Amino acid sequence: MAERAEMLWLAPRGLGIEYRWARTRVGASCGPTLVLLHEGLGSVSLWRDFPERLAASTRCDVFLYSRPGYGASSAVQLPRPTRYLHDEGLHVLPAVLAAAGIGDHVLIGHSDGGSIAIIHAGGKRDPSTRALVLLAPHVFNEDITRRSIAAARDSFDDSGLRARLARHHGDQVDATFHGWADVWLSDAFRDWNIETFLAAIEVPILLLQGEDDRYGTVRQVEAIQRGASGRVTTRLLSACGHSLQRDQPEVVLRAIAAFLESF
Numbered sequence: 028m029a030e031r032a033e034m035l036w037l038a039p040r041g042l043g044i045e046y047r048w049a050r051t052r053v054g055a056s057c058g059p060t061l062v063l064l065h066e067g068l069g070s071v072s073l074w075r076d077f078p079e080r081l082a083a084s085t086r087c088d089v090f091l092y093s094r095p096g097y098g099a100s101s102a103v104q105l106p107r108p109t110r111y112l113h114d115e116g117l118h119v120l121p122a123v124l125a126a127a128g129i130g131d132h133v134l135i136g137h138s139d140g141g142s143i144a145i146i147h148a149g150g151k152r153d154p155s156t157r158a159l160v161l162l163a164p165h166v167f168n169e170d171i172t173r174r175s176i177a178a179a180r181d182s183f184d185d186s187g188l189r190a191r192l193a194r195h196h197g198d199q200v201d202a203t204f205h206g207w208a209d210v211w212l213s214d215a216f217r218d219w220n221i222e223t224f225l226a227a228i229e230v231p232i233l234l235l236q237g238e239d240d241r242y243g244t245v246r247q248v249e250a251i252q253r254g255a256s257g258r259v260t261t262r263l264l265s266a267c268g269h270s271l272q273r274d275q276p277e278v279v280l281r282a283i284a285a286f287l288e289s290f
Contacts, residue, residue: 134148
């Protein structure tokens, strides 16, 4: 059974970070901690039962948290700066890992969370980061990404999306959504690109991409394969959209477990 969500406090930033663990049986963990990094509208609760299933299939403890501005974590000032993902990878994530007492770990990032994992691994070169699992990550801003975000913004109030997200982000649902959408759609973010971080990544990477992803294309995959210095294992999933862990959870779980056994 999962532990209930609790709060970490990051000093001197004064940020409250919602987190929880999905653990293997006491004393049974046999590998690094798996750290889940959520997507642009995600949170602890939006991972649903995936953390528990991941812990069971890998025999590794799983740690997950809601970034500032998401879930029950502290609010952030808007508009978000264009380097907000850099700040998450280079400053917030290291502070969270330290506060949670996490040593050796594998970063498992979905969408924006994958981008944060890349920035952390390529920018911090943290020796405790053993590997990356990237689920539909972004390394640059594509036209398809902007079009899909614009469509979500235009239908936010009428499509039921606001109500669904409010169950996970509470009173800050509007700030959560618009803080994400507005920065991605801004002119300043059009040329956002983190490919320069890839060359410094020497740890193994598992890269999973849905062929029906409305927020990114195989060009993201090709850039990571081309730019990373370490081994990149890639799988393209047919009949799969942007949320691979929800669309094809069994495939994703088996792929992660096999990947972890390979190093």
